Amino acid sequence: MTASPEADLLVPEVQLRPPDLRPWRDGGTGVDHLHLRDSGRPGPTVMLVALTHGNELCGALALDWLLRHDVRPLRGRLVLAFANVQAFDRFDPADPFASRYVDEDLNRVWDDAVLRGPRQSAELQRARSLRPFIDGADLLLDLHSMQEPGAPALTICGMSDKSVPLARALGQPATLLVDTGHAAGLRLIDRGGFADPASPRQAVLVECGAHWETASADLALDVSLRFLRHTGLVDADWATAHLRCPTPDRQRLVRVGEAVTARSNAFRFTQPVHHLMEIPKAGTLLAEDAGQRWTTPHDHCVLIMPMLRPGRAGQTMVRLGRYEDGPA
Ligand SMILES: [Zn+2]
Incomplete structure (x- = not known):
């Protein structure tokens, strides 16, 4: 099988075995x-x-x-x-x-x-x-x-x-x-x-x-x-x-204000990012994208599922939101 171009980038360990369907x-x-x-x-x-x-x-x-x-x-x-x-x-x-x-x-x-x-x-x-x-x-x-x-x-x-x-x-x-x-x-x-x-x-x-x-x-x-x-x-x-996981103490709602969609294949985050990362200050530089700079639109900005692999124009790279009940 021919490997995809991204195959050598960030391939995590595959712990699960695919079921026989x-x-x-x-x-x-x-x-x-x-x-x-x-x-x-x-x-x-x-x-x-x-x-x-x-x-x-x-x-x-x-x-x-x-x-x-x-x-x-x-x-x-x-x-x-x-x-x-x-x-x-x-x-x-x-x-x-x-x-x-x-x-x-x-x-x-x-x-x-x-x-x-x-x-x-x-x-x-x-x-x-x-x-x-x-x-x-x-x-x-x-x-x-x-x-x-x-x-x-x-x-x-x-x-x-x-x-x-x-x-x-x-x-x-x-x-x-x-x-x-x-x-x-x-x-x-x-x-x-x-x-x-x-x-x-x-x-x-x-x-x-x-x-x-x-x-x-x-x-x-x-x-x-x-x-x-x-x-x-x-x-x-x-x-x-048959439940396998402990019930969380509470469920918190994040409301997304905007999705960041790549305008070019050159989209790059300017700092290490991760899912549910909270950035305290509005105006913090987040990404660069063919000359455009993406910054956080408000304080306590929560990043939802940032795309960690190279993106393509038109792809959702991250969504930005805030906790409904205020900062953690
Ligand atoms: Zn999926």
Whole structure:
């Protein structure tokens, strides 16, 4: 396999082994790697999504665990989807960043104008087959991980506060985020009713920790069980007995004011940065980008998931926010 150009840059240790998804290919739904279990009783349609990014193994391990434990809903319907399996199938621990997607980022294609448009890609084909299930979900959990080693988990609640109650009901992880989306395209959690304040549908994206760290897999399962417990689809005692991570004392909300999008391939941070780093003073130089200087827009500026690898023009490099309840 040919290594990607970035393969020699910052490749963390791959602690997780990719699960064998071959047993889960045929879920009887007509859509590969998508399982639907109907209790036959009234209740919400609850969907868990893993592998929106093909190299983020933690969610796939959580869904593999649920399927191996033959989890069936006590009420409503349960949908389990391994999203970008085509990319996942290319996962190579020696070049683990290369299998994030095949043609394009599956988490930027969820606008109807894109989904129903003429453009073709591996990810669009998959998104189009998943779409009816996504649009049928009342509550959705999208499981991801992050590139920074040791990065603490956070829940992205979307661009409004409507899914914050769901994130708080899970009680995990400690940091919640309301953000401004991505210039490059619509995320799954921002699609349709999930983003419509008038709709009761809710979706959250949990960044479970760092790619390929054991802790991310533990958190992915922990938060999945909390989600199933909250929705009443599984026995609460059973879910609680299998939780793996301590509950944080409190959850703090970071509200993102702006996303920093690279204007050129020359974008560079001017100081070492890390996820949830708090910069005390407004006007602190943060990055340079083809002659432009990015500075912190306000005091106590919190950096959300800075891109530690070389960026490209149009890519979100970092998001800037502040804690809702003031500085830590
Ligand atoms: Zn992801």
